[in-house]
Amino acid sequence: xxxxxxxxxxQRYLHGNEPMIEIAKDIGVTAQVVSEWVRRNQKNGVETxxxxxxxxxxxxxxxxxxxxxxxxxxxxxxxxxxxxxxxxMIRNWKLKFEVGGYDALVSKKKGHPSMKKxxxxxxxxxxxxxxxxxxxxxxV
Numbered sequence: 001x002x003x004x005x006x007x008x009x010x011q012r013y014l015h016g017n018e019p020m021i022e023i024a025k026d027i028g029v030t031a032q033v034v035s036e037w038v039r040r041n042q043k044n045g046v047e048t049x050x051x052x053x054x055x056x057x058x059x060x061x062x063x064x065x066x067x068x069x070x071x072x073x074x075x076x077x078x079x080x081x082x083x084x085x086x087x088x089m090i091r092n093w094k095l096k097f098e099v100g101g102y103d104a105l106v107s108k109k110k111g112h113p114s115m116k117k118x119x120x121x122x123x124x125x126x127x128x129x130x131x132x133x134x135x136x137x138x139x140v
Contacts, residue, residue: 009034010041043081056084058105061093068094 005027012023013034020038024031056064068078068090075087075094084090096104 006037010037013038014041039076040083055107058102058107061105062097062102064090065094065097 009023009027009029012018013020020034021031024034027034064078064082064084067073067082068075073081075090079085079087079090093105
């Protein structure tokens with residue numbers, strides 16, 4: 001979904017007589033999504049509608065969690081205040097921190113691990129006579 005479409009949806013709600021559910025249906029999202037956009041727009045301005053994916057450092061995540069803990073704000077209000085796209089992301093950080101501490105907040109690289117070439121060639125060896133392997137090895 002484009003930035004312009006998100007901003008237009010918020011503007012339609014704030015300046016029009018359309019119900020949020022109708023706007024959401026028109027652009028193919030849930031009313032809850034539009035509600036979050038409106039909430040972020042009202043708290044932080046239009047630039048929050050421009051924010052998409054951001055990679056957060058472990059220190060930043062910890063600061064967000066500390067703020068939420070010290071002030072007692074909900075994950076939803078904290079997400080809106082810190083311009084984080086999803087309150088669920090903050091709840092996920094909290095669970096990770098509770099289980100694994102600070103290290104659990106460090107972002108892991110995504111994707112497939114690089115394939116390493118096998119440098120050591122293996123040669124077929126004949127099993128030792130009388131060994132278990134020799135019983136199952138075909139005769140040469």
